[in-house]
Amino acid sequence: MAVTTEVERKRPGMLPWVGDLSRLPWWIVVVAIVGGAAIFAIVTNRHWEAAYEFTKTGIRFTIILSITSFAIALVIGLLAGLGQLSSNMVFRNLSMLYVQVIRGIPIIVQLYFVAFVITPVAINLLNDLGGNMRLLIPLAGLGGALSRIHIRDIDMLYRAIAALTIAYGAFEAEVFRAGIESIQRGQMEAARSLGMSHLQAMRYIILPQAIRVVLPPLGNDFISMLKDSSLASILAIRELTHVGQLHRARTFRSWESLGVVAILYLVLTLSLSFLVKRMERRLAFAK
Amino acid sequence: MPNSTPSNVTNDDIIIIENCSKSFGEVVALSDINLRIRRGEVCFIFGPSGGGKSTLLRCINHLETIDSGRIVVDGIQLTEAKETIDQVRAEVGMVFQLFHLFPHLKVLENITLAQRVVRGRSKEEATEVALALLDRVGIPEKADVFPNQLSGGQMQRVAIARALAMNPRIMLFDEPTSALDAEMIQEVLDVMLDLAREGITMVVVSHEMGFAKAAADRMVFLSEGKIVEIGITSELFNNPKEARTKEFLDQILT
Numbered sequence: 294m295a296v297t298t299e300v301e302r303k304r305p306g307m308l309p310w311v312g313d314l315s316r317l318p319w320w321i322v323v324v325a326i327v328g329g330a331a332i333f334a335i336v337t338n339r340h341w342e343a344a345y346e347f348t349k350t351g352i353r354f355t356i357i358l359s360i361t362s363f364a365i366a367l368v369i370g371l372l373a374g375l376g377q378l379s380s381n382m383v384f385r386n387l388s389m390l391y392v393q394v395i396r397g398i399p400i401i402v403q404l405y406f407v408a409f410v411i412t413p414v415a416i417n418l419l420n421d422l423g424g425n426m427r428l429l430i431p432l433a434g435l436g437g438a439l440s441r442i443h444i445r446d447i448d449m450l451y452r453a454i455a456a457l458t459i460a461y462g463a464f465e466a467e468v469f470r471a472g473i474e475s476i477q478r479g480q481m482e483a484a485r486s487l488g489m490s491h492l493q494a495m496r497y498i499i500l501p502q503a504i505r506v507v508l509p510p511l512g513n514d515f516i517s518m519l520k521d522s523s524l525a526s527i528l529a530i531r532e533l534t535h536v537g538q539l540h541r542a543r544t545f546r547s548w549e550s551l552g553v554v555a556i557l558y559l560v561l562t563l564s565l566s567f568l569v570k571r572m573e574r575r576l577a578f579a580k
Numbered sequence: 581m582p583n584s585t586p587s588n589v590t591n592d593d594i595i596i597i598e599n600c601s602k603s604f605g606e607v608v609a610l611s612d613i614n615l616r617i618r619r620g621e622v623c624f625i626f627g628p629s630g631g632g633k634s635t636l637l638r639c640i641n642h643l644e645t646i647d648s649g650r651i652v653v654d655g656i657q658l659t660e661a662k663e664t665i666d667q668v669r670a671e672v673g674m675v676f677q678l679f680h681l682f683p684h685l686k687v688l689e690n691i692t693l694a695q696r697v698v699r700g701r702s703k704e705e706a707t708e709v710a711l712a713l714l715d716r717v718g719i720p721e722k723a724d725v726f727p728n729q730l731s732g733g734q735m736q737r738v739a740i741a742r743a744l745a746m747n748p749r750i751m752l753f754d755e756p757t758s759a760l761d762a763e764m765i766q767e768v769l770d771v772m773l774d775l776a777r778e779g780i781t782m783v784v785v786s787h788e789m790g791f792a793k794a795a796a797d798r799m800v801f802l803s804e805g806k807i808v809e810i811g812i813t814s815e816l817f818n819n820p821k822e823a824r825t826k827e828f829l830d831q832i833l834t
Binding site: 326477479480482484485487488489490497502573 | 641662669670678682683693694698742743763
């Protein structure tokens with residue numbers, strides 16, 4: 294320890310005279326001061342308080358959007374990631390197509406697309422299907438139900454979740470693929486030579502090791518998802534960004550509205566990245 | 581089957597390799613290999629690097645597919661059909677140069693996993709087998725540690741125990757001591773010598789001529805994808821027929 298300190302001291306820094314102070318995490322100090330100032334403003338200033346009281350209702354939808362979409366995206370990502378590595382030509386190409394196409398389209402465009410193109414088309418198809426099924430006696434009930442679904446019955450929240458899920462599924466597919474590829478080929482060979490099937494080897498040998506590799510990038514992607522959930526504001530979902538904008542439009546208090554929005558996002562993302570760091574440390578199994 | 585020789589070698593062929601060829605792109609790894617290995621035999625394969633030794637071994641349990649020819653292992657012909665491959669692999673244990681232990685599982689779990697998921701043994705039974713094998717390879721105290729806490733020699737002994745736990749009829753060794761520090765080679769060879777005495781069929785790719793002398797029934801000299809010479813160990817050592825064999829032995833034994 295002592296040796297390290299000596300070396301640190303001797304290194305010429307930008308501000309050598311600051312000495313030990315240069316090793317303090319100043320960025321945290323700045324964050325803490327800003328945070329303190331924000332709390333002070335919210336408690337003492339009625340404009341800030343109003344902005345906070347109005348905006349905080351958006352946290353709920355931001356969290357619902359992020360967690361739901363990310364959870365489903367993980368499942369899709371794992372399947373598509375395995376698909377990209379599959380020896381089955383159909384799975385492999387379908388997965389590649391999905392990943393490459395989706396990653397190449399801005400998420401905001403995907404949100405519009407799912408909400409206003411795919412949803413209506415899908416509902417129309419279901420209606421048609423239901424109409425035909427009604428002609429068959431045993432399926433009449435279900436057919437009737439299907440044919441009565443209306444496009445406007447599909448809440449924008451579901452459409453947003455679908456769009457974010459599709460978008461992030463493609464990112465996570467790449468994460469899973471890279472994680473699986475990072476496991477030495479010998480692991481698969483050893484498992485197979487013991488008589489395990491490909492599926493068993495994946496389940497017991499490859500995936501448990503790959504999970505440890507991919508958890509940190511998955512954690513980071515979850516933080517990105519939390520931020521990208523703000524894009525759902527374009528579908529008028531009352532998540533953080535959207536409520537902040539509403540407040541700004543109603544009060545013309547841009548500084549307070551957007552300031553509160555930014556700080557609430559920061560609270561969420563910084564706590565998450567703290568959790569991710571802790572998880573990384575706990576999972577770091579010695580190689 | 582009667583034991584015709586003092587060792588455990590019998591007259592029926594447990595591995596039959598006929599006219600096998602294998603190329604990786606332009607590179608010919610094996611060309612027209614014919615080899616029959618008898619039940620209970622210890623067959624020692626040696627030769628220069630890149631001569632196809634490992635490829636031949638890996639073809640026996642279908643980690644590589646042959647381009648042409650025929651391989652029959654214990655009466656089962658290797659074909660592309662999944663069932664036959666798994667059937668063969670369950671009979672054949674393999675030990676790798678780089679061990680390939682499962683780093684996320686403890687030593688004990690490394691040995692019990694395949695017993696449970698492939699052989700369908702209960703946890704208790706698999707554990708019993710594993711502990712007995714760890715005892716046999718001389719490291720019973722390491723059951724509860726992770727592989728990264730073992731020395732190379734210990735890792736390789738765990739890998740041997742892991743393969744033996746499946747009760748294979750054949751053990752394949754792919755340069756089992758090549759990645760080990762000199763002082764650890766003997767502890768692994770000792771385990772292999774024990775096995776050889778017990779009469780399990782062994783195919784060993786290695787440069788350890790001492791092991792060959794002590795345990796091998798026959799030796800196969802493989803070079804440039806071809807079998808240059810096959811012979812009874814003592815004869816091949818003392819009186820190689822081919823000039824290339826003699827040259828290689830002289831090089832390696834000095």
